[in-house]
């Protein structure tokens with residue numbers, strides 16, 4: 001990022017884009033696994049055992065964080081485009097940091113087993 | 117006297133940086149440095165300026181990677197012993213620091229930015245209430261002097277040739293909110309059509325760079341909302 005791009009709103013755009021792309025890559029696998037569950041319970045069980053491996057768990061954690069981030073940053077864009085701007089500089093830049101913190105908190109909850 | 121190293125772009129789209137050494141002074145803008153190089157070291161250096169006081173907007177260049185008005189940028193504020201000066205981004209280069217701004221200006225037209233009134237000089241002027249929300253929206257966008265700094269700061273402009281860009285759309289926003297403008301529907305259609313407001317990703321680079329603190333991002337957000345409302349049939353454009 002060069003000079004003029006050091007701006008939280010630009011960072012938000014990049015995070016939103018990249019998390020969106022990562023989710024697009026992940027979703028087909030997600031549906032594949034769900035489909036397996038419908039067709040063949042044993043295959044699903046095997047898959048669920050596979051997901052207990054540490055590396056896979058870590059991957060899931062990344063997904064939870066990315067998904068939360070994508071959702072929150074998308075909400076920010078919706079608010080920016082629909083709600084009135086309080087003043088000229090109403091980019092809601094602080095929300096970008098807040099979104100990052102909430103996403104990490106949700107990731108922590110996931111690791112803690114609350115929503116695993 | 118201490119000296120400052122300035123790297124200045126020479127050539128057109130093909131070219132290279134040339135280094136100059138310029139005496140450092142107590143009070144010195146980037147434009148002063150470019151003028152000093154042109155007057156005392158290389159008279160063939162081409163650049164644009166007019167007012168020297170932040171009124172005309174013609175002196176915009178990339179300074180250390182940022183688009184800025186060079187007449188309003190003090191060397192001191194850059195806090196750097198080496199200053200790199202290049203022509204504005206997202207525009208074809210003609211020579212040295214001079215860009216071809218015709219594409220940028222054409223986009224103003226393509227965004228429907230031609231004011232038209234149904235009245236003539238025999239009619240009474242329209243009474244405009246300065247406190248109405250419409251007028252306030254137009255006022256917030258109206259001070260643009262067409263310098264091209266925001267256009268140079270926008271990545272979507274560099275990714276998508278047909279994107280009209282922050283300046284043109286900001287102007288369209290002030291027109292669709294102007295009670296005296298009689299072709300609001302046409303302006304709106306141009307601003308929400310191909311290359312229009314829907315392309316903006318709300319990156320906010322334009323508003324971070326605008327030297328007078330305008331917010332094209334806000335204007336474009338307004339256009340997006342208005343275009344959706346007009347699709348849903350709820351807009352009074």
Ligand code: SF4
Pocket residue numbers: 173259260261262263264265266267282283286325326327328329330332
């Ligand atoms: S909005 Fe600001 S940066 Fe953009 S052209 Fe107008 S004055 Fe220049």
Ligand code: SF4
Pocket residue numbers: 269270271272273281282315316317318319320321322323332333336
């Ligand atoms: S807010 Fe829109 S117009 Fe402004 S720099 Fe970003 S993408 Fe470009």
Ligand code: FES
Pocket residue numbers: 165166167168169170171172173174175176185186187188
């Ligand atoms: S020379 Fe007019 S704005 Fe810089």
